[in-house]
Amino acid sequence: MADAADTNGRDSNGRFAAGNPGGPGGSRRRSSELRRAAEEAISPEHIQAMVRKATRMGLEGNLAAMRFVMERTCGRAAEAPVESEPLAIVLPALHTATDCNAAIERIVEGIVKGTVERDAAKLLLDAVQARLKAIEVNELEVRLAALEEAAKVVDTNAVRHRKW
DSSP: OHHHHHHHTBOTTSSBOTTOTTSTTHHHHHHHHHHHHHHHHOOHHHHHHHHHHHHHHHHTTOHHHHHHHHHHHHOOOOOOOOOOOOOSOOOOOOOSHHHHHHHHHHHHHHHHHTOSOHHHHHHHHHHHHHHHHHHHHHHHHHHHHHHHHHHHHHHHHHHHTOOO
């Protein structure tokens, strides 16, 4: 048993033993030591020389070098916003569960006919389902309020007719 603990680097409780590179802090400590050694070995002059070399390569047509220099000096370019196009589908106003059902039928029809793209259909279906859930919650709140009101009336009548 002791031999097994020695060979796999774990103590008798199954935890990594002290000094095991896979143990707690072992790999983190090693990577920080390597980073520190690299920082000590590279001077600001080395960095300037590498940027000058990348600039030269970029001027000679190397696209990766151009991108490197531009990102390091000007910053990374912002992503262009995706322009959305109007969809070729008209949905009813979603006031009731029946409206939501009609909207889902129109979306499915658009998918089948090929007038609505898959990603747009997914987005529309998610929106209709969210609206349907909101309608259901609202209806449950109304019904619960009515039940609570009815329960108050029953409790009040029970107290009046109670014989002491």
